[in-house]
Amino acid sequence: MAEATIERAVVTPGHDGSAELLLTIRYDNGGSGHVGLDAHGAARLFERCAATRLEDLVGQSWQHIMHILEQPGD
Amino acid sequence: MDLIIRNGRLVDGTGLPSFFGDLGIRDGRIVHVGGRIPGSATREIDAAGRVVAPGFIDPHTHFDVQLLWDGQARPALEHGITTVIPGNCSLSLAPLKAEHRPRLVGMFQQIEEMPDAAFDGAFEWTWESFDGYLEALRKKLAVNVAPLAGHSVIRLWVMGDAATERAADADELAAMQQLLRQCLEAGAIGLSTSFVDVDENLQPVPSRYAHFEELDALAAVLGEYGRMLQVVPEFYATDITLARVDQLAELSLKHQIPTTFSPLFDSAAVPDNVARVLARVSEQMARGARVWPQVQTRPIDISFTFEVASLLFAFTPGWYRTMRLPREQKIAALANPEHLDGLINEAEPDGNIERFDTIRVRAVIRREDAGLVGRTLGDIAAERGSTPARVMVAISLANDLQASFLAANLGHNDPARVGPLLAHPMVHIGASDAGAHIQSFSTYGDTGYLFSHFVRDRQDFTLEAAVKKITADTARIWGISDRGLLQPGLAADVTIFDPAIIDRGDEEAAFDMPEQGMRYVRHARGIEAVIVNGELAWSAEAGYSSAHSGQVVNA
Numbered sequence: 001m002a003e004a005t006i007e008r009a010v011v012t013p014g015h016d017g018s019a020e021l022l023l024t025i026r027y028d029n030g031g032s033g034h035v036g037l038d039a040h041g042a043a044r045l046f047e048r049c050a051a052t053r054l055e056d057l058v059g060q061s062w063q064h065i066m067h068i069l070e071q072p073g074d
Numbered sequence: 075m076d077l078i079i080r081n082g083r084l085v086d087g088t089g090l091p092s093f094f095g096d097l098g099i100r101d102g103r104i105v106h107v108g109g110r111i112p113g114s115a116t117r118e119i120d121a122a123g124r125v126v127a128p129g130f131i132d133p134h135t136h137f138d139v140q141l142l143w144d145g146q147a148r149p150a151l152e153h154g155i156t157t158v159i160p161g162n163c164s165l166s167l168a169p170l171k172a173e174h175r176p177r178l179v180g181m182f183q184q185i186e187e188m189p190d191a192a193f194d195g196a197f198e199w200t201w202e203s204f205d206g207y208l209e210a211l212r213k214k215l216a217v218n219v220a221p222l223a224g225h226s227v228i229r230l231w232v233m234g235d236a237a238t239e240r241a242a243d244a245d246e247l248a249a250m251q252q253l254l255r256q257c258l259e260a261g262a263i264g265l266s267t268s269f270v271d272v273d274e275n276l277q278p279v280p281s282r283y284a285h286f287e288e289l290d291a292l293a294a295v296l297g298e299y300g301r302m303l304q305v306v307p308e309f310y311a312t313d314i315t316l317a318r319v320d321q322l323a324e325l326s327l328k329h330q331i332p333t334t335f336s337p338l339f340d341s342a343a344v345p346d347n348v349a350r351v352l353a354r355v356s357e358q359m360a361r362g363a364r365v366w367p368q369v370q371t372r373p374i375d376i377s378f379t380f381e382v383a384s385l386l387f388a389f390t391p392g393w394y395r396t397m398r399l400p401r402e403q404k405i406a407a408l409a410n411p412e413h414l415d416g417l418i419n420e421a422e423p424d425g426n427i428e429r430f431d432t433i434r435v436r437a438v439i440r441r442e443d444a445g446l447v448g449r450t451l452g453d454i455a456a457e458r459g460s461t462p463a464r465v466m467v468a469i470s471l472a473n474d475l476q477a478s479f480l481a482a483n484l485g486h487n488d489p490a491r492v493g494p495l496l497a498h499p500m501v502h503i504g505a506s507d508a509g510a511h512i513q514s515f516s517t518y519g520d521t522g523y524l525f526s527h528f529v530r531d532r533q534d535f536t537l538e539a540a541v542k543k544i545t546a547d548t549a550r551i552w553g554i555s556d557r558g559l560l561q562p563g564l565a566a567d568v569t570i571f572d573p574a575i576i577d578r579g580d581e582e583a584a585f586d587m588p589e590q591g592m593r594y595v596r597h598a599r600g601i602e603a604v605i606v607n608g609e610l611a612w613s614a615e616a617g618y619s620s621a622h623s624g625q626v627v628n629a
Contacts, residue, residue, distance in 0.1 A: 010343045011343075011385045011388055012341055012342075012344075012485060013375075013376050013484045013485030013486070015337050016511050017514040018376065018377070018378070018385075018514075019384050019484075020310075020385065021385055021388070022343050022344065033311065033313045034310055034311045034312055034344055035311060039382055039384060040276060042385055043383050043398050052391040052394075052395060053388070053389075054388050054389065
């Protein structure tokens with residue numbers, strides 16, 4: 001089974017006045033969903049994915065996001 | 075008669091057309107509405123040319139701490155807010171054991187940006203129980219307060235450290251139920267919980283460790299009193315929000331309670347978010363559930379410093395990489411002319427005027443830079459013969475990376491979408507967050523913005539409909555039975571304003587927190603007088619009065 005991947009990464013305003021990263025995940029069955037990361041989580045995602053720009057996140061595995069969500073203070 | 079407000083345009087909160095006449099008040103209650111009241115009163119106010127409306131109710135605030143040293147909840151009161159609901163997002167100051175105070179302070183600091191000084195000497199911790207907190211509050215209230223009890227602190231009380239480790243067992247569930255019951259008996263208007271917030275260590279707050287069975291058990295207690303459940307959902311994650319709407323609907327129907335979730339934002343990044351959520355809300359409301367999405371009136375601004383790697387820089391990899399460097403390396407890199415030239419070239423040779431030109435300087439720490447506050451980078455760049463990006467770096471370095479900047483109106487900012495959303499019959503106007511995020515942006519004046527922008531400028535609402543949304547509708551949603559209308563017998567909470575000029579003022583830094591702590595505020599425009607339980611609490615002429623007529627109110 002193919003793995004869910006990041007289809008889109010955009011910056012959006014968070015309710016606390018900071019910029020947040022909004023990721024669109026595309027699942028194997030064609031469905032999609034959104035996940036938001038704060039500045040700290042986003043920085044960690046960039047590091048994990050060795051990304052330098054937003055576009056680099058596209059196509060990355062959703063497992064990277066899961067890791068960050070499961071260990072928020074890591 | 076204690077007070078007669080004469081010749082006003084009475085907008086009574088029902089949404090029906092306004093009418094002209096007098097309003098009479100005795101013993102803190104409205105006793106006469108409309109027509110000409112004969113005779114005289116102890117005090118009279120001439121409201122000719124002004125709107126006389128029920129006092130506004132703000133359903134999402136974090137005034138929990140501030141109210142202990144400022145019973146007027148400044149500057150909310152001067153905006154016409156006569157009732158505030160604190161204790162949102164799972165956080166309240168009670169019930170709280172003394173040993174858990176440091177943990178709560180950490181959560182408040184992380185989530186609400188409440189400084190140390192606010193907890194250290196600004197008030198005396200005299201309570202552990204919810205009624206003890208209310209007793210401390212009542213000493214000098216000038217606004218009405220309808221406080222929520224926070225799920226996170228209830229969990230902390232019962233489970234201690236395990237509150238952030240695991241689900242509750244049966245005995246703990248029963249203890250939490252009993253504790254919530256005590257809070258509701260004392261006067262809590264409901265329970266708040268959060269599915270998204272983190273503490274100062276970026277770990278989930280206690281409420282996030284609860285299983286649905288725990289929320290169900292607590293909602294059962296709310297059902298005994300018919301009180302509110304407030305939640306913070308995973309905003310922008312539409313599918314999860316839909317699931318939360320369904321969960322709330324089940325709890326509402328099963329326990330016959332009202333529920334509300336806040337905030338619901340419109341976002342260009344997820345353009346179908348609002349439509350999908352409202353469709354689900356409508357579906358559940360049609361089943362008889364009460365699930366109220368709270369929507370704020372103001373657009374979202376983004377504020378940032380160079381201390382943290384803001385995602386605003388994610389569009390330019392070199393900048394974002396530099397911002398993620400350790401502090402000293404970051405300063406060295408930004409101070410290196412060669413490195414800076416590289417960043418400028420990446421941003422665009424013109425310093426990326428389009429992106430940085432309109433960003434404003436929010437705050438600086440160097441006294442000699444104080445004159446920069448409030449000005450745009452474009453303006454400063456023109457004066458210095460530089461570019462906005464270079465100016466931004468220079469100001470940051472000069473202020474040890476602690477200068478803050480504001481990029482305004484970046485989200486929830488399309489009035490053609492937000493206006494109709496606010497007017498939607500199933501939308502609850504709120505989510506101001508007043509009293510929170512105090513060092514990032516002002517959370518005051520949303521009601522003024524509602525009238526200036528969505529009533530006067532865009533005409534998404536009639537004046538009467540807008541008043542109803544933030545008075546009678548709010549009171550009905552929360553079950554506050556004796557407020558929200560200009561009606562004989564109800565509490566005399568009244569806001570008098572000029573509909574031609576009511577607005578929120580410009581955002582400005584104020585140093586009125588304990589120990590001269592800074593926060594951002596907006597003062598009111600066009601409000602003439604604010605009356606709380608029959609007493610003049612604020613007026614444009616005399617400012618804040620010495621009245622302390624605020625009460626703890628509940629459903």
